[in-house]
Amino acid sequence: MQTLDALGAGAGPAPIFAALGDRTRLSLLARLSDGEPRSIAALSADTDLTRQAVTKHLHVLEDVGLVSSIRVGRESRFAYRPEPLAAARSYLDEVSARWDEALARLKSFVEG
Amino acid sequence: MQTLDALGAGAGPAPIFAALGDRTRLSLLARLSDGEPRSIAALSADTDLTRQAVTKHLHVLEDVGLVSSIRVGRESRFAYRPEPLAAARSYLDEVSARWDEALARLKSFVEG
DNA sequence: GACACTCGCAACCAGGAGGTTGCTGATATG
DNA sequence: CATATCAGCAACCTCCTGGTTGCGAGTGTC
Known part of the structure; x- marks a missing residue:
């Protein structure tokens, strides 16, 4: 089953999982998954992080196509x-x- | 929908995704997903990595419960x-x- | 018992990830 | 125009990650 290695977006699914492997990014994605586009300021509002930190996370998500x-x-x-x-x-x-x-x-095998 | 934050194994799904966010680990998991348990030496055989490197990856997978x-x-x-x-x-x-x-x-909304 | 194999532990290293601060530029708003 | 808001850029820092090497210990084999 080579498809396990073959399919995938670009360099395979690993980068996508890597982008998902962060609480902050998962939270951002969960909030955006309601279909409402949001500004960086809006997304940084109820977070204890800096706007710059949120910006970086958004860029990571954008790099793998999870957000635009x-x-x-x-x-x-x-x-x-x-x-x-x-x-x-x-x-x-x-x-x-x-x-x-x-x-x-x-x-x-066990049964037969 | 609070379930997006509520469910999850332990500290949420983020660590699982993080563990999946590496080509080597994805490859190891794909090979093990056929049900056959394998030794570290066997898993390091057709890899260009060191046995120690493979060991570390396996421990990462084990930490999130993806392998035992x-x-x-x-x-x-x-x-x-x-x-x-x-x-x-x-x-x-x-x-x-x-x-x-x-x-x-x-x-x-558009239709109605 | 000598030897080969499998593994764990520790030290070490380079590079990237996550985060902050400071500054500048562009866009609304009064 | 003056001012406040939103964002991009750059520098910097700390810590983790992926990887290596070296060594020692348990286990199987002859």
Whole structure:
């Protein structure tokens, strides 16, 4: 099953998981997943972090395509992007399926 | 939807994603997902990394429960563990569902 | 018992991640 | 125009990460 290595966005799913591997970024994504684009100031509002720290996290998310940004007037709005997360999901599904097949083989071996 | 913050293994899904955010570890997990426990030496065999490097990666995976290890004679066998990956999948499913609902609301607003 | 294999521990290193502060520039608003 | 807001850039810092090497200890084999 080479697809485990083949599929993936760009350099594979690892960078996507890496981007997801941070509480702050997960929180940002969760807030943006309601479809409402938000400015950096808005996203930094109820956080104990600096605006700059939030900005860096948003750039990390943007680098792997999890969010997109457009400049509107003096503020830049960040919006959720579903594609990379779908890729991540399908990768986890593949690994999971591989495991389920292994279980099925084991079961049929024991029974048969 | 507080479940986005509530669920999670231990300190939330972020550490799991962080553990998945590395090509080497993803590769190790993919190989172990066939159900066959393997020794460190076996897992280090067709890698250009040192055995110690592989060991560290395996420990990272073990820390978040993605693999488990048992000592058998002089070698320690690492085996795949499905639970954390299931948690990661369900988290991604939640975010994805949130997004889908947002799309549905937008659609019904435009149409209605 | 001598030897080969498997592993753990510790030290060490370079580089990147997460975060802060300070400053500057652009855009609204009075 | 004066002022406040939003953001980008750069420097700097600390700590973790990924990786290496060296060495010692347990385990199997002849």
